[in-house]
Amino acid sequence: MIKCKTSEDCYIGSTVNIKRRLKEHKYRSKNDTNPLYQFIRNNGCWDNFEFSILEENCIKLKETEQAYIETIESTLNTNRASIDYKTHLALGLIHSKKWRLNNPDIVKKYKDKYNKWTLTCECGEENVNRNHMSRHRSSYRHKKKVAEKVAELTTDENLSAS
């Protein structure tokens, strides 16, 4: 999953080779006209996007990918570059809604998984719930940890300089 840090926009993808896929994304984001890459360019480039792995060693890769796309309503999954972004988004939302109505069990399964999904914050805090990330980042605990890290780094630099 590639997610914009400043909005809920995201892209869900699947691959058997993450390294190669990420390289491709980075390369194509430079001037590819696919809506995903245009969006990345128009929204602060890679610094403003975070990448994370939702599932590893998936057996039904494409099925799982589709389930996440529809459940999370990922806004940047499209190959229809010919239609404008707003139209695409509206069509996508209608499609996702229909899909969810027809597949309530799958939606429940993936929604639960997604809600329980945790990340390691850059401050070092482990198992932060994805939905609580922005709240965590503005917390005293996070700020304190970041400050400690910065202090540590500064001390290291001083040591190596002397």
Ligand SMILES: [Zn+2]
């Ligand atoms: Zn943190």
